[in-house]
Amino acid sequence: MSAPIIIAIDGYSSCGKSTLAIQLAQQLNYKYVDTGAMYRALTLYLLRNQIDIHHPELVAQSLLQIQISFRLDDTTQKQSTILNGENVEDEIRINPRVASAVSAVSAQSEVRKFLVKQQQEFGHTKGIVMDGRDIGTVVFPNAELKLFITAEPIIRAQRRLDELHEKGQNTSIEEVLANLQKRDLMDTTRADSPLIKAADAIEIDNSHLSRDEQLNKVLELVKGLNKNAE
């Protein structure tokens, strides 16, 4: 068996990073960490406790009160996000207040420092796929494989809308597109760790790729790395 590596996946909101990361983790028998879920869980905590998200000192104090972990269901292979012992997986995905507030929370340096440290600890033993916005640039600048995933905004919005409809949320494509574009803008223009493609990342535009086509493309890249390492 080849030595375990770190696969860093970055890209815009709703471009299928998590789907790809989960598939890769299953195929390679790697751990999977969804860093967006960590920022979302923190945001949920702040909203629930009515902490002003635009007040960095109050937000920083809250960091001491939260514990975020992941739980994998062996049967369904579905991973859930656990906030202080509670499974918040569904709520962090469908609560529109979380989607609106998370970019402002994740722009704060204290927040990033705190969560990046945890993310780096998760990768200590390698054999991990991690997705987010700054994985190849900040969290694991030495990752063996870095991917930068993109897709056309309207296609991303449609995918997200389908996902929300499946979860029983009634919203419009215009609303979803506006939220995506707002988050893209905030994520790419923030001062601390903006979303950018690492110089050594491989870009994949999956607008017209099926999930399996995309997975196979990346598995080929992993194989190529293993061959080079032999």
Ligand code: DC
């Ligand atoms: O991937 P996602 O949509 O669940 O991420 C939610 C938000 O968290 C996103 O708008 C930006 C932020 N985020 C970040 O700043 N850094 C990461 N590594 C992951 C997510």
